[in-house]
Amino acid sequence: MVINLQKSLLTLILLSIIGNSVFSQENKLKRANEQYDKYQYIDAQKTYLQIIKKGYKDADILKNLGNSYYFNSQFEEAKKWYKELLESYSSEVEPEYYFRYAQTLKSAKEYEEADVYMQKFTELTSNDERVKLFQNEPDYLKRIDFQSGRYEIENSSINSSFSDFGTAFFGRFVVFASSRDTLIFSKNIHQWNNESFLDLYRAEYNPVNGELAEIEKFSNTLNTKFHESTPVFTKDGKTVYFTRNNYTERRFGKDKKGTNKLKIYRSYKNTQGDWTTPQSLSFNSDEYSTAHPALSIDEKTLYFTSDMPGGKGQSDLYEISINTDGSFGEPQNLGSRINTEGKETFPFISDDNDLYFSSNGHNGLGGLDVYVTRLSPQTKEEKLVVNVGKPVNSPKDDFAFIVDVASKRGYFSSNRENGVGSDDIYSFLQLEDLKSFCEITIAGVVTDKDTNEILSGAKVSVYDSSNNLIKSIVVGEDGTYSQIVKCGSKYFVRAEKEEYVTSEKLVNTPEETQTLDTPLMLEKKIKSADIGDDLAKILSLKTIYFDFDGDYIREDAAIELAKVIEVMNQYPEMKIEVRSHTDSHGDDNYNLDLSERRAKSTVAYMIKNGIAEDRLVGKGFGETQPVNDCSNGSNCKKEEYQLNRRSEFIIIK
Template identity: 75%
Template structure:
């Protein structure tokens, strides 16, 4: 009996153990999800990793684990888990995760693989601006390369082993954010990235030696025990706007999920040279973040980043009016030209009114890239959002760009490899202005060379200098074609149609935006001719030239005459009259005699090549039969006179 009872007991114990293990894992997953939802990514990571180590696998697990690294800019770690998601659960991959996977592939410069997954993202995301940008800009790497090489950069001397970023100009000083010594007095760390909280620091710039002094704390009461970052100052240096955690009057504010958000604060310099207690701006909220302020040139508009409701992406760029009394208007989203479904953040407006910002939604090299545009564009070029190129941008996060347009010096921040800490400040000298946007359009009509009729149905192909096909299409009823190509390049445009001779034209593009009109006039393989027709036109002969005051058939003329001779050999019954004409320059009688000699010389040459004399006649008409109104006593252009200097080969039988 005991023997038979033992097996059910063992089964019960096994099932109890398995059940408890699964429940334990589920609890850990729930805990990690709760931490993830509150942006406590480091805690979430540890929980998820323990679950994975015990063999637990799911699409949600890999998504959340990848995100816990992705949103901390630990892209290479995120790449591992997104890769597991894509490989193990291809049927459960949401479009957004193809985008994030593509971004992490860029972080290790696997751009070809990244583009493959961006293509998947594009196919599943018809209404996504990021997809549209990729669809219309698959040559983004070449455009970035076009703008690259305009900066000389170096790691700034103010960097520490901790996080340093977000420089602002403040007179002869710079003010920036750093977590370098906050752990000395405050043992707290941020659960988002396991790093100490940020304070504002300052360093004085020596323009003679191009050096910065040792950094020291800035602003006294401006720094709290939580984050302060990304300041901006008015030109008189008496007002500061900066980012801080939602922390006011000793109270740590949270949203409904228990998450602490970011807010913008304002402070004024008081009569003692210190700063007033920072004011919480009225459009801040406990429920969303408002951060990273910058000012317009007239200081009447504040620009910032926020994930407030109604935005397009993870964070959008906004503007808000600053009224004369210091109050504020209603924040306004900057729109789809700038904002994407990704992250747009860290705005800056230079003295030249160039608007710089960081984005991972616009096409870049990986992580956040720095872009520039105009806020109030007047031309097509000024509407463009342009990646400023390498070496400022790279495969990691690049952000908080500022520049003095007069000295061409500035700063940006990056978490690229080779720095001193997590985020580092880089100084730069701009050696060249933004290169003019250049886009060439090759366009034209396809026509019959002889009749000028449109030729719909013609196949037009564009090849590059290496004879690689760029694009091929069949023209419609309007017989028009158009193709955008690169600047300063060489292309071949080929037109093919049944019953016509294939035509190929070489097109050299310049370094300036323009449309190159490239008409394609096709010649029929078999042409009809009748009595009275001019073989020179039927055969599209080049002009028959003679030396000045001469009637000897030149070598270039002989090539054209060979075509006429060949046709006469094919049609032995054909007879022609060679007619020679001059323009109106010179004496009338002289021109008549000269044309007669040239006609006879042409006939003589053709007879020497085997054409019977009874099939040829030659006659000179001098200037008596012009094809335009450029006769005696006229003031025509040189090209118009040239039209009258011609040879005709008229079929008389």
């Protein structure tokens, strides 16, 4: 009885421990989910990791943990948890996670593996702009390389160990956002990324070399204890639009879930040279974010980023008209040419009316990449969205691109490796204009002409019309090659391989971006032949034609027969049987007689040109040995019937 009581007591204690443990984990999970829903990603990460350390794990936990890193651009950690999610819970995973995992692989420069998961994403999702872009640009890395090298970049001397980004031209100054001083006077920490809040700063701008100096706070009127960033100024310097947390007249606004969003504010220069109290714009909302304003050249249109309802992705680019009285029209989404189901953000309009923006939905190197497109395209090619290439773009986040068209100098921001802070400002000099919007990709496979075997190790060279070498490559095991060239031009594509005859093709490129399939077939210098082989195939003879109802050897046929005669002269022991075939048109007996006459005519021609009679046999088969199903009564195409009208030169000794 005592023993049973002890056992019962022990069981109760164990159940109590287990129950408390389960209850504790449920509370932690609830807290983690609440933190995640409020974008408190750093706190959510800590709580989720505690839960996992205790052995509790499911698809939702891995999704949220991966996302908390992904949305903070902590791609290496996100990759780890997305990988486990896809390997352990693939049946419970939405297609979006294949895309996000592919993005994290790109951030680690694992592009081949990233493409594998992008392919899985395309198989699971049909009506998605990112799928269409990936399918339409399978060689996107080559296209990025094509545009690369046009910029000379340098990490700006003004960067701090904190976050610095989002530059804007303002007279002789550049204004930017930084969290460098905010922790000195305040302990406000943004729970999204555990960093201090941003203020606006200005630095003197040298347009000759792009250097920035003499940093100071921009305006106490515009700066608050929360985020201010990404300003844009009118040309007269009297109006500024900028991004701030939803904080107006000391009221901290929140949405229905208790989350503070971003808003765009406007302020004017007053007569004392300071700025008026910023006012929230009419199209802002407590329920969604608006951010990163940009102005059109005529300053009558404002461009911005938003996750407002009705958009395509995580954030889209919008435009809205600015009325003469300062009021606004209705926001208009820039549409699927620019916006994807991913993130489009940080618009900038250059003085030549190009739209620069950042995106992780268009094909890129990883994270956010910078893209450019014509704002008002006049042609199909100008509608293209083009990755500006390396070194502006990297496997990490690259964003907030601005350029002074006159000096070719500008700035962008990035969290790439070997920077000074979490985000850094980079200055650049543009060395070359964007290469033609029209791009042609010449691509194909190198194969053996006779066997169709892929010829790995073959050398493919592309030359321009002046015979200047553009590029040479040695193809891999798949035998494929590709090269991006200009539209409306002439190129020579040459393939070479030891023991093969060099082959060259002339390629005239059209005036419209596309991929030209240009297979290259090489013929062996020395070929083997056995009894039963057809010299017509070995020598790749063109079809030997006769005039209608005739058996006379035409001039074009004589050229092909000369090749057979030459081989027989080189090999005096060789004997062949000339076989003539017709298609199924006409009377069977007539076709048999016609083919017999043509075979004998061919033999007679070869004897006349020096081949001994005892080395040749001629025979007609009429329509009895077709190479396809185009027989009497069939309804084949002209080209299919033509395949059966042929001459064979079968080796019999």
